[in-house]
Amino acid sequence: MEKLLKSFQMNEIGKVKRIEATSRIRQRLFDMGITPGTEILLKKIAPLGDPIEVRVRGYELSLRKSEAEGIIMEVGE
Amino acid sequence: MIKVALIGNPNCGKTTLFNALTGATAHVGNWPGVTIEKKEGVYKKSKEPLEIVDLPGIYSLSPYTPEEVVSRNFLIDEKPDVVINIIDATNLERNLYLTTQVLEVDIPIVVALNMMDILEKENTTIDIALLEKELGAPVVCVSALKGTGLKELADKVCEVSKTSREGKSILSFSSLKSLYQQVKEMVEKEIDMRHPIFHTVKLIEMDEIEKTTHPTLSEKVKALEQKEPLDEFEGDFGGKVADARYQYISLHFSNAIKKKEENQTLTKSDKIDKVLTHRIWGIPIFLAIMFLVFHLTFSENLFFIGAFIKEGTFDIPIIGTDAINSPGVMLQSCMEWLTSTIGDALSGWLESAPAWVSSLIVDGIWEGLSAVLSFIPQILCLFFFICILEDSGYMARVAFIMDRAFRRFGLSGKAFMPLLMCFGCAVPGIMATRTLENEKERRMTVMLTPFFSCGAKLPVWGVFAAILFAGRHGDLVVFSMYLLGIVVAIITAVILKLTALKGDPAPFIMELPAYHLPQAKNVAIHLWEKLKYYIYRAATVITGAIIVIWFLSTFSFTFKMVEDAGDSILGVISKGITWLFVPLGFGMGKDGWKFVVAAFTGLIAKEMVPATLGTFAGMDGDLVLEADNETLRGSALAALIGTLSVPAAFAFMAFNLLSVPCMAAVAAARGELQSKKKFWFTIAFWMITAYVVSLIIYWVGTYWWIGIILLAIILCAVTILIVMKKQKKMNVTFNH
Structure with missing residues (x-):
């Protein structure tokens, strides 16, 4: 099932399916290890509701919901 | 090689x-x-x-x-x-x-x-x-x-x-x-x-x-x-x-x-993080940590026992008067004792020397230098805490917590790091803006840097807090300057975002490093670096400037030693432009020009402000006599600052807080802003903001009802803006 990373709940896990973003943000996400097939765990949402903290390739990364918008995930039923 | x-x-x-x-x-x-x-x-x-x-x-x-x-x-x-x-x-x-x-x-x-x-x-x-x-x-x-x-x-x-x-x-x-x-x-x-x-x-x-x-x-x-x-x-x-x-x-x-x-199982880092970036407690914990840092550095009432102790119960040097001092204040009193002892020894030793020699060394160099040196302990204290927070990995979480709040002003949580560094020193802060990817965000961050009160401005707040608000509320005065800076930064950021620097906020894709215990060696290295830099500046640029100012304020245009500093070269020039600062309160009266000179030397380096005032006070015989008054701390400097009204003193502090921070910061800003136009725009922005905010503080502080008029004008302006925006939107929908 397809789901957007930004609509993930806390502790939800999924795999990246594809990324739709401007080339600058896309390249940055790729450089940080968010590529198709990567497993991402949503660890935390900041106190003010944005940004979010995810675990990817064994480390913690923070990104805004607006930047996570284009990250389309594949989750189990 | x-x-x-x-x-x-x-x-x-x-x-x-x-x-x-x-x-x-x-x-x-x-x-x-x-x-x-x-x-x-x-x-x-x-x-x-x-x-x-x-x-x-x-x-x-x-x-x-x-x-x-x-x-x-x-x-x-x-x-x-x-x-x-x-x-x-x-x-x-x-x-x-x-x-x-x-x-x-x-x-x-x-x-x-x-x-x-x-x-x-x-x-x-x-x-x-x-x-x-x-x-x-x-x-x-x-x-x-x-x-x-x-x-x-x-x-x-x-x-x-x-x-x-x-x-x-x-x-x-x-x-x-x-x-x-x-x-x-x-x-x-x-x-x-x-x-x-x-x-x-x-x-x-x-x-x-x-x-x-x-x-x-x-x-x-x-x-x-x-x-x-x-x-x-x-x-x-x-x-x-x-x-x-x-x-x-x-x-x-x-x-x-x-x-x-x-x-x-959860790692240690995860467990710490669960508490520090908690959805509800994250922000209160951050504010509490910041308060603790300032309290431990500046408070003269560390355990809040001052309220329960009768006045005059005890007065132990260094430890405190009717309350226990914070470590920062204790170290500062040690330093003050040291500088005054050396000062006394110097003047005793130079008793038989020619008048101009003892004037140069005691009133000029030493008085100015000791004002600069006596604040080293508190600057180091502040750096100590900032360094621990930075080294432990907490600062990156602060950026994470604060990002949402910063985005409203056209900045990202990443801008928080350089701006926070500015509480230590604006120079590394300005240089750290290079980590920001977005050119507009970088420019705006550089423009906001002086508003975050740096270590060199501490002596200014320290002198004023100690003299005008003798005793208990020293930490509140200092805290208010930090707060004023933050408020001005927020307001000007919103104005900049709506006018000169329109555009989308920069991305915030950032690694959050694992927490670890701060390393004593790292902290020591960092503190030693700061100390070295500060002393180096005090010994070279600032001492040089002190001697020049002493010369300009001791000799007249005919190169004769003057009795009244007002007749000196500097006095004559400053008196010429003092009228510009009369509306700000501190340019008034017979000593007004001295504050104008101090504010101008502050553009070279903020440590110069107390140094310059100290130099002036050391030379003025009348003020030294008046200083017998016990409510003032009995120093000539206290008497000089005592000539200001409270609103005028605050206006003076605000001007120093918001104007050009120092020549080193100007050089750094020139390096980061690249184009000449952007650079001069930034300098003008700093000076105009400083002038306008000081003006408001003085007039509202002196006549409170001006505050109400001002508030009404702002409300009207905001309403008009909102109405205009709505009409524009309606026009757009009509056109469609």
């Missing part, structure tokens, strides 16, 4: 390794982006000395941030003999991503595997032999923190420096293999230069720098790429190459990591 480049991800222990190797004291912090410019040092313990250059931490050699460009240019243009690629063993996958890019350059490379000790605690090992085989480069285990493995690393560097190495790319093992071969042949045929593999890969990535340096070649590569089959990347070859790199890494290196058991 072998030229070595040190390259690696942000926060992988690169600067710590650099310090361990060179014995230099470069600034180390636990958040991404502390190293901004490249630093150089020498390692002498190997067969041949190594000249080591510490490059900024980067994740990739793509050209999106200035750091990436600095590192890339260094590798390509400066031709280092060897590259040390430092890798954080706890985060192998992402660190190797950069390694696959560095391997494309034709330079011998040694991989330094750091933080193996942390990994071993988690019962995980890394197969070094396998790593060496797959990378085709020597790997040395080091602990940058403990300083182990450095000799082996240096010997390896000496060894490989004698060899030559051709770049290799993982693309020859990927689905892009045939495209890679074609472009490689094209590059080798058409351009004769070093690093053909590097250029080949960058051309395939459609890299912006490569596009401009080799436009015709880039067009040809583009034509080739259009023939490739379409997939989920939709022709984004930068993404395709990145994906190929990560695929290669997981395919070839996942066997190198051996976990003895699957670790499912």
Whole structure:
């Protein structure tokens, strides 16, 4: 099932399916290890509701919901 | 001498390794982006000395941030003999991503595997032999923190420096293999230069720098790429190459990591993080920590027992009067005692010397210097706490917590780091803005830097707090200046966002490093650096300026010593422009020009403000007599500042807070802003903001009802703006 990373709940896990973003943000996400097939765990949402903290390739990364918008995930039923 | 480049991800222990190797004291912090410019040092313990250059931490050699460009240019243009690629063993996958890019350059490379000790605690090992085989480069285990493995690393560097190495790319093992071969042949045929593999890969990535340096070649590569089959990347070859790199890494290196058991429990870092970035408690905890930092540094009532003790119960020097001082205040009183003792000894010793000699040394140099020196303890205290927060990894979380709030003002949580550094010193703060990717955000951050009260402004607040608000509320006065700065920064940021610097906020894709205990050595190095810098400035620039000002304020235009400083060269000039500052309150009265001079010397360096006032006070005989009044602290300086009304004093402090911070900061801003127009706009912005805010403070402080009028005007303006915006929207919908 397809789901957007930004609509993930806390502790939800999924795999990246594809990324739709401007080339600058896309390249940055790729450089940080968010590529198709990567497993991402949503660890935390900041106190003010944005940004979010995810675990990817064994480390913690923070990104805004607006930047996570284009990250389309594949989750189990 | 072998030229070595040190390259690696942000926060992988690169600067710590650099310090361990060179014995230099470069600034180390636990958040991404502390190293901004490249630093150089020498390692002498190997067969041949190594000249080591510490490059900024980067994740990739793509050209999106200035750091990436600095590192890339260094590798390509400066031709280092060897590259040390430092890798954080706890985060192998992402660190190797950069390694696959560095391997494309034709330079011998040694991989330094750091933080193996942390990994071993988690019962995980890394197969070094396998790593060496797959990378085709020597790997040395080091602990940058403990300083182990450095000799082996240096010997390896000496060894490989004698060899030559051709770049290799993982693309020859990927689905892009045939495209890679074609472009490689094209590059080798058409351009004769070093690093053909590097250029080949960058051309395939459609890299912006490569596009401009080799436009015709880039067009040809583009034509080739259009023939490739379409997939989920939709022709984004930068993404395709990145994906190929990560695929290669997981395919070839996942066997190198051996976990003895699957670790499912929460790590210590996770547990700490759960509390510190809690949804409800995160922000209160942050505010409490900041309050504690200021309280421990400035309070004269550390345990809040002052309220329960009757006045005059006890008065112990250094410990406190009717309350217990904070460590910061205690250290400061020690320093004050020291400077006044030396001052007394000096004047006794110079009793028989000519008048101008004793005037120069006691009233000029020493009075000015002691004002500067007496605040060293509190500046160091503040740096101590900021350094601990930074080193532990908490600062990156603060950026995470605050990002949402900052975005409203057109900034990201990342801007929080440089701005917070400005509480220490505006110069590193301005330089740290280079970590911001967005040009507008960078410019706005530079413009806001002086509003965050730096360490050198502390003496100003300290003097005024001690004299005008004798005793108890010293910390409140200081805190109010910090708060005023933040409020002004917010308001001006909103104004800038709506006017000169319109646009979308910059991205916030940032690593959150694991928490670790701050290292005493790191903290000590950092504090020593600050102390050295401060004393150096006090000894050179500031002493020089003190002597010039003493001369200008002691002699008249006919080079005769004057009785009244008002007749001196400086006095005559200042009196000429003092009228400009009459509306701000502190330019009024017979001593007004002295404050104007002090504020102007403050533009050179803020430490100069109390120094200048001290110099003036030391020379003025009448004020010294008046100082017998017990409510003032009995010093000539107290008497001089006592001539100001409270609103005028606050206006003076606000002017110092918001105007041009110092010449060093101006130089840094000139470096970061690049264009002359933007630079002068920034200077004008600082001066105008300082003038306007001081004006408001003085008039509202003196006549409170002006505040109501002002509030009404602002409300009207906001309403008109909102109505106009709504009408515009309605017009748009009508047109549709």
